[in-house]
Amino acid sequence: MAKKEKSEYIIQAVSHALDLLEQFHDDVDELGVTELSKRLKLHKNNVFRLLATLESRNYIEQNKVTENYRLGLKTLELGQTFIKQMGLLRQSRPVLEWLVRECNETTYVAILKEFHIIYLDVVETDLTVRVVPRVGARLPAYCTAAGKVQIAYMTDEELANYLPSKEMKRYTPNTITDRDELKKYLAQVAQQGYAIDNEELDVGVKCVGAPIRDYTRRIIGAVSISGPSMRFTDERLEKELIPLVLKASEEISSKLGYHK
Template identity: 30%
Template sequence: MSVKSAKRALDILDLLAKHTNGLTIKNIGDKLELPQSSTFNLLKTLHSEGYVRQDSMKLYYLGEKLIPLGTSALESLDIHTVAKPYLADLMKAVKETVFMAMLSKDELVYIAKMDADRSIRTTAQPGYKKPIYCTGLGKTFLAFMPETEKNSLLNHITLEKITANTITDRSQLEEQLQLFQKQGYSIDDEENEEGLYCLAAPIFDSQRQLLAAVSVAGPKDRMLKQKETVITNLRDTAKLISNGMGYV
């Protein structure tokens, strides 16, 4: 049985994680449908404990106390330890940004990022969440997870337009996912961030269950010039990490 105040506090932290530009008390209360008095008291406690911070414009953000907690959580994941050297090798081979992510309910959560010297700016960072239907990593989960699980997720996800390239037609998306499953990797062609092209591949565990996904992302023109090289290195890396997690 959940404790209402604890659940509300966690909902506030999740909400602030999605709104990195900050939110007011009213914003938070409205989005979570909470009374303003309850929102104020929860934020007051979270602020005093360092889990949220407030700027001069009265906007709330995630606080500095969450940083060591997030770092400890990442380090406690076996996959993070196993994958780290392979992700670094992949980044050096393709000279583009490398990511690794896991699924959290119906969203993607980034658990690792390796920046190359020429990495471009992106909103994706370890700990951040993104939709699964319009990212290369997310579409990898949809393409390789069991059909019933995929349908369950797509049944309650709203396919919102984020860029001009975002696919919002479910039948078109499912057709694409079938192709991705056959070819062994997924593509995000400027569907979540304009100018960003991403290739992603699945990682499996010892039970042959889909565990995580790894990706390479960069400017579209640069990525297309070395697409085949990226795909080869990406799939090799996913296989090495899978093997490290016991997949045969």
């Protein structure tokens, strides 16, 4: 079967919605349905349906006085997320490379998205036995070091809303699925400043992670070291890996403007 060009997969309605959003630029802060219809060369009814859809998701909002439309807060959130993530990646990459040179284990930077973490970047070890890179993968936060170290600083109310409403899935015999037990461990994480994944997501894999903060002191991600459990002994974790990941988190946070 011949491979199709990506342009053949374009959804026209989505393309029109993005065209609409792009009309708000430079000094153009508000536009009405008629003007948008002219600019987009679409019927007013189609423009109104696009606006209604975008407004329902807070990408567009209506000025109740002029009845014109303007960009909503969701577009600002997306822009800020992009800026933060790009800054995070740029500042963390050299630190990840330094970590690998120090311990020769695979290192990651991850962010929290809803109930999961997403690995944004990885620097691999050159050892034959290693953890498979998971950049872009969505993994449950409650059984990963990078996830636990981010949700550990949530308030009880935030954590209650955050944790899955259904029973937490058990991935290995070590997965913490009891809420009270998890909360107790998270309190310990918040106090010590790091979290450990003790074969809780994958049998044979351990990980240690520490939080990354920005200039507002908010946690925006985590740095972690991951590897086979046979190399992540309790002694090595205590004497080498935990101090290294804490130093890495402090370095990246400092680069992003955080000061204790």
